[in-house]
Amino acid sequence: MKKFTSHILHGKILFIALLFIAGCDSPLKLQNLDYTEDPIDIPNPDRGAYRGRWQNIPPELVNEINSPYGITPEVDHRVPVDETTPLYHGRQVPTVEGDDIVETEFYNGVNQKDKPYIGGTGVSAFPSISFMSFDLCNFSSNAFLSASDAFAYNEDGLFTDPHTGKARTGVTGPLTPYAIEYIRGLLLRVRDGEGVAFVKFSYDGNGFNYIEPHKYPHLDLKEGLIHGPEPTYITENNPSAMCNLEGHEDKTWIEYHIWQLTPIFQEFEDIIMCVKTGMLGPWGEQHSSPEAQNADAYKKLLDAYLEAVPSSRPLITHAGGYLAWYNATYCTNYTFTNIDEMPAPPAGSPESRFGFFNDSYAAGNWSDNGSLSEGSSMIAEVYGNSVYDRYKVVKWFHKQNQILQGEGGIGDNIFGNMPGAIIEAQQLRTTALNMRHGNYSRWNNFIYNEENVTKPIQFPASEEELESGNYTGEIKTAIFDPVYDGKTGLEYFRDRLGYRLILRESKISETCKPTGRLNFTGKIQNVGFGNIINRKNVSLILKSKNSTDLFSVLTDLDAREWLTDENGNSRADNTKAWHTMNVSVNLSELGTVPAGEYDIYLKINDPLEQSINKRSIRFANKGNMWNAELGANYIGSTTIK
Numbered sequence: 001m002k003k004f005t006s007h008i009l010h011g012k013i014l015f016i017a018l019l020f021i022a023g024c025d026s027p028l029k030l031q032n033l034d035y036t037e038d039p040i041d042i043p044n045p046d047r048g049a050y051r052g053r054w055q056n057i058p059p060e061l062v063n064e065i066n067s068p069y070g071i072t073p074e075v076d077h078r079v080p081v082d083e084t085t086p087l088y089h090g091r092q093v094p095t096v097e098g099d100d101i102v103e104t105e106f107y108n109g110v111n112q113k114d115k116p117y118i119g120g121t122g123v124s125a126f127p128s129i130s131f132m133s134f135d136l137c138n139f140s141s142n143a144f145l146s147a148s149d150a151f152a153y154n155e156d157g158l159f160t161d162p163h164t165g166k167a168r169t170g171v172t173g174p175l176t177p178y179a180i181e182y183i184r185g186l187l188l189r190v191r192d193g194e195g196v197a198f199v200k201f202s203y204d205g206n207g208f209n210y211i212e213p214h215k216y217p218h219l220d221l222k223e224g225l226i227h228g229p230e231p232t233y234i235t236e237n238n239p240s241a242m243c244n245l246e247g248h249e250d251k252t253w254i255e256y257h258i259w260q261l262t263p264i265f266q267e268f269e270d271i272i273m274c275v276k277t278g279m280l281g282p283w284g285e286q287h288s289s290p291e292a293q294n295a296d297a298y299k300k301l302l303d304a305y306l307e308a309v310p311s312s313r314p315l316i317t318h319a320g321g322y323l324a325w326y327n328a329t330y331c332t333n334y335t336f337t338n339i340d341e342m343p344a345p346p347a348g349s350p351e352s353r354f355g356f357f358n359d360s361y362a363a364g365n366w367s368d369n370g371s372l373s374e375g376s377s378m379i380a381e382v383y384g385n386s387v388y389d390r391y392k393v394v395k396w397f398h399k400q401n402q403i404l405q406g407e408g409g410i411g412d413n414i415f416g417n418m419p420g421a422i423i424e425a426q427q428l429r430t431t432a433l434n435m436r437h438g439n440y441s442r443w444n445n446f447i448y449n450e451e452n453v454t455k456p457i458q459f460p461a462s463e464e465e466l467e468s469g470n471y472t473g474e475i476k477t478a479i480f481d482p483v484y485d486g487k488t489g490l491e492y493f494r495d496r497l498g499y500r501l502i503l504r505e506s507k508i509s510e511t512c513k514p515t516g517r518l519n520f521t522g523k524i525q526n527v528g529f530g531n532i533i534n535r536k537n538v539s540l541i542l543k544s545k546n547s548t549d550l551f552s553v554l555t556d557l558d559a560r561e562w563l564t565d566e567n568g569n570s571r572a573d574n575t576k577a578w579h580t581m582n583v584s585v586n587l588s589e590l591g592t593v594p595a596g597e598y599d600i601y602l603k604i605n606d607p608l609e610q611s612i613n614k615r616s617i618r619f620a621n622k623g624n625m626w627n628a629e630l631g632a633n634y635i636g637s638t639t640i641k
Contacts (some may be wrong), residue, residue, distance in 0.1 A: 003170040025297070026252040028507035028519060029403060031636030034623035036572065037483045037502050037527065040494065041401070043128040045196045045606070045615045046273045046496020046534055051096055051104045052434035053405070063098045076135040076205025077186060082178045088206065091187050098130050099193030106490060107408075108375040109439025119435070121444045123490045129273060129432060129617075130190045133284075134183060135205030136257065139172040141238040145169060149228050154211070168204075172231040172238050172253055174245060175260045183261075187268045194614055197268065198405070198432065200276035202284025203260065203267035204229035209289070210282035215416040228289035230254065230280060231501060232297070254279055256305045256570050262308040270608035271615070273534070274355060274403050275312040276563040279304050285359050286318055287374055295324035295382045300346055303329075305608070306350055312608075314533060319376010319393055326351060327383060335386035336376045340395040355403030360423055361433065364411020366390055366463035390463075394427050403431045403533055413466070418446040419478040420457045422496075424567035430529035431498040446489030453480040479569045495620070496570070500528035501562065503619050504578050508636040513615020514610040515588040518542070520600065523578040524562055525569035527620075532559045534606065536617065538582055541632055544594070551590050552603070555583045559604055559617070567636050587640070601632035 029318075078088040079624035103126045105119020137143035144150040147170035155161065160167050190197045204210070209229040213221040231253035232241035243249060243256040251259065253447025258279075265272065279301055281292035291297050298317070298623045300326040305315050323334055326342070329350070334342055341467075345352035365390075367373035373388040380386035395403060421443065446452065454477055460466040461473035486490045505523035512518045520540060526532075538557035543550050564570070565577040587593045602615035614629030625634045 004474050010014040012379075018057055026509050026511045028424065028521060029510040033503065033506055033625065033634075033636065034152040035502070035504050035506075035619055036619050038622040039413070039484050039487055040620075041125045041490065041494060041579050042500065042618055042620045043194075045128050045527070046403075046532070048128055049104075049106065049432050049497065049502075049531070050127045050130050050131050050432055051101060052436040058215070071314065071425060076200075076202070078132040078135045078181075078205070079138060079179045080182055081138050081173070081176050088135070096131055096259070097561060098132060098189030098195075098197070100189075100274075101127050101130060101193060101195050104412040104435060106435045106440040106444070106494070108441040108444070119440075121440050121490060123440070123444055123488060125494050125597045126437060127435070127614075128195045129198050130195045131195065131277075131434070132186060132190060133200040133202070133205055133276075134262050136170075136175070136201055137205070137208070137229065139173060139175060139179070139257065140170050140203040140253075141172040142169070142231060142233050142235055143170050143203045143229040144227070147208050150208045150211075154226050162181070163428060168217060169237060174243075175550075175598050180260065183264055184453040185265070186474045187264065187271070190270045190611070191268065195271075196273040196615060197271050198273050198276070198286055199273045201231075201257075202278040202279045202280075202571075205284060206284045208280045212373065218361070225282065225288040228291055229282065230259075230289065230291045233289065233291050255300060256303075257589065258304040258308045259409055265309045265313075269310045269312060270606055270610055272309075272313050272549040273303060274316055274405075276308050276357060276405070277315050277317045281391045284384045285357075286321055287370065294374075294432075295328070295378050297327040298322075298324040302354075304358045306353065306370045311348075311353065312535060314353050314355045316357050316403060316405060318356060318374040319372065319396070320378050322354055322356070323375065323379050324382070333383050333474050335379050335383050336373065336388045336392070337364070337385055339511065340392035340501075342396055342401045343403075352400075353403070354400065355431075356397060356400070358404065358406040360409035361406030361430075362411060362413075363409025363423070364413045366466050367411060368415075384606040394424065396544050397428050401429065401531060401533075404428050404530070405432045406430065407434040407439060410438045410440065410442050412442070414457065414459055414471075416442060416521045417449075418443060419453050419455060420459070422489075422493070423457065423568070424474050425493065425496070425529045426564075428633060429564075431533075433497060440490055443490040443493055445640055448483070448484045448489050450480045450482070453478050479571065481570050491559050498528050499532045499562075499564070501526055501617060501619050502572070503573075503621050503625070503633065503635065508638050511639045511641055512587060514593050514595060514640055518585040518587055518600075518640075520581070520583045520585075520635070522602075522635065524581060525572070525574075525578050526562045526564040526571075528564055529568075531563050532617075535560060536604045536608060537607045537609075539632075540585060541603055541630060542590075542593070542598045543601060543630070545597040545599060545637075547594070547596070549596075551593065553583075553585050553590070557581055557583070577593055593640055597639050599634060600636050600638060600639060601627060602629055603630065603632035605631060 106121040194388045234380045243251045281289045298321040358371045360371045363369045377389045382598030411418045459473040460471045536559045540553045616631030619633045
């Protein structure tokens with residue numbers, strides 16, 4: 001037997017890795033548990049709704065008190081240079097500080113005027129994701145420090161105020177020790193809390209470098225970029241893209257900043273869900289700016305992140321950025337025309353680490369306001385013919401089997417309305433959505449019942465058909481899950497984001513000798529849109545009913561193999577989607593196991609988790625399975641005698 005034993009954490013806790021071994025002291029007994037799904041919100045790491053940073057102030061209420069930096073929907077953490085640097089936080093919405101996740105309603109798209117943020121849908125979730133977005137505008141001579149600075153530049157073309165001499169942008173240079181400690185402090189708060197960190201860095205986290213005219217109805221403005229925010233964009237104010245520090249002259253300033261962040265990524269590997277590669281364009285959404293439309297920039301950017309971020313953690317970008325990186329890395333010529341022909345990434349390969357974001361999820365047109373087609377013209381310029389097709393991109397996403405993060409657009413269209421939205425989410429493996437962004441009332445108004453869900457949906461075959469309303473594309477039918485009968489579509493969607501695990505069967509040795517074997521066999525079903533992406537430890541815990549004795553055995557079960565049904569069938573009667581678990585424990589390997597009655601638990605958490613019970617995966621079964629003190633799921637009991 002192969003085994004590994006670590007030090008004792010508390011009481012009698014031993015961790016032993018072992019191979020599955022046949023044999024038992026007594027027959028397996030079916031445990032008296034509720035094996036049905038409970039249709040409620042179950043917070044779990046690396047998936048679900050997240051509480052984005054949203055400053056919801058209408059134009060008529062903008063003033064020096066409400067919004068000193070001007071209107072902006074996003075409120076990223078502005079990373080300070082030193083203790084004198086003003087921080088930027090929106091007044092209307094408490095910023096996400098990491099350990100302050102609270103139950104939150106999904107947004108209904110209605111502006112709340114001067115009131116603090118309220119969701120408006122009546123459907124809540126307790127997020128397990130902290131959206132930790134960091135604005136590095138102070139470290140780029142191309143990034144404006146406020147909306148008023150950007151507008152003034154747009155008028156006179158000057159990087160400094162001609163009256164006061166005050167700079168309107170940051171200053172390109174290295175991140176200071178104070179800046180690094182500021183970032184560390186916020187991520188420490190995530191670790192102290194209950195959630196994981198969805199991390200993003202950019203140079204225009206609050207969108208000051210981009211004009212959105214609808215925010216300023218009293219002004220005659222044209223939508224678009226004012227100025228590229230990146231420190232690699234060569235301008236009069238930023239004459240060089242290259243770092244000028246000794247020993248790092250081979251790096252661009254973006255590469256150097258990512259290199260500086262490497263210790264942060266390593267230190268907080270345990271609580272990082274994924275890293276949005278950001279950095280390019282307004283909001284770090286990798287669009288509009290010259291750098292965000294430069295194929296070479298993605299090769300440098302994504303390579304820098306691959307090196308800086310531990311290989312256990314995904315990186316997310318958009319389709320065009322991935323194509324640019326992949327082609328440059330493997331000397332291929334894939335474009336949007338044949339993106340669906342790209343091979344599924346081999347496990348453990350660099351390309352397998354890439355997930356994707358959609359900043360206008362189901363927004364209402366063929367490309368979700370350009371989010372799905374982002375980078376197509378860039379790819380065409382370098383590699384020739386690149387024709388975007390929504391279904392080809394969705395097919396490619398599906399093969400990647402990775403994180404898909406979105407911000408709700410949710411328009412009145414075949415992709416935004418249910419049941420079409422359910423069908424596409426299953427194909428995209430939709431993982432996480434910003435509950436403060438977009439209008440979720442459309443899903444909330446949909447009653448999830450068999451008649452509504454199983455209504456056949458014909459999809460448009462092309463963009464022209466979507467615009468005309470005359471569809472000739474594929475007809476699809478969603479599969480109805482009776483567990484959610486009568487619930488809202490929003491409740492169903494909330495619970496299906498990412499993975500969702502249901503224990504369908506548990507059998508455990510009824511009795512064992514202290515030197516015998518304890519055997520467990522079970523069935524588990526993943527009913528989510530997606531799968532578990534980040535590796536988890538799966539441990540079997542024996543907890544004495546009559547003493548403090550506690551034993552924990554690390555199994556070789558791999559939760560990433562508990563795949564969701566490819567056809568979106570989450571029904572309990574779909575037994576083909578059940579996955580078998582087999583564990584056999586040689587009790588003599590645990591030392592002295594006293595005779596008595598023991599409760600048995602299954603614990604699923606990150607291998608690097610530093611706490612006893614945080615960030616563990618909870619089953620979505622009915623009944624009292626969850627033990628919060630252990631961070632583990634009750635799966636039955638046995639008697640050792």
